[in-house]
Amino acid sequence: xxxxxxxxxxxxxxxxxxxxxxxxxxxxxxxxxxxxxxxxxxxxxxxxxxxxxxxxxxxxxxxxxxxxxxxxxxxxxxxxxxxxxxxxxxxxxx
Numbered sequence: 001x002x003x004x005x006x007x008x009x010x011x012x013x014x015x016x017x018x019x020x021x022x023x024x025x026x027x028x029x030x031x032x033x034x035x036x037x038x039x040x041x042x043x044x045x046x047x048x049x050x051x052x053x054x055x056x057x058x059x060x061x062x063x064x065x066x067x068x069x070x071x072x073x074x075x076x077x078x079x080x081x082x083x084x085x086x087x088x089x090x091x092x093x094x
Contacts, residue, residue: 039069044078051081063089 039050054062066086073079 039065040072044075047073047078048081051078051085055085058089058092060093063093 038046039054041047041050054066063086066082066089070079070082070086073082
């Protein structure tokens with residue numbers, strides 16, 4: 001079967017879409033990993049941003065991560081924020 005110019009164009013569009021989707025998934029995965037890593041960063045603003053990010057991640061892994069973070073964190077205000085977030089995560093998972 002011979003491909004018409006219209007069919008070639010459609011294939012290129014489909015390949016471009018799939019390639020863009022795959023690249024987006026890879027970048028999204030890397031960004032998620034970076035946000036979790038920032039929870040233990042020396043800079044308070046990065047830790048604050050990581051806590052904000054985790055607010056939307058209500059999973060058992062998040063609960064475990066927050067327990068470790070609460071033990072590690074020295075600042076009382078960040079500990080309180082993490083404790084409130086952990087309570088919400090645990091209530092939702094129960």
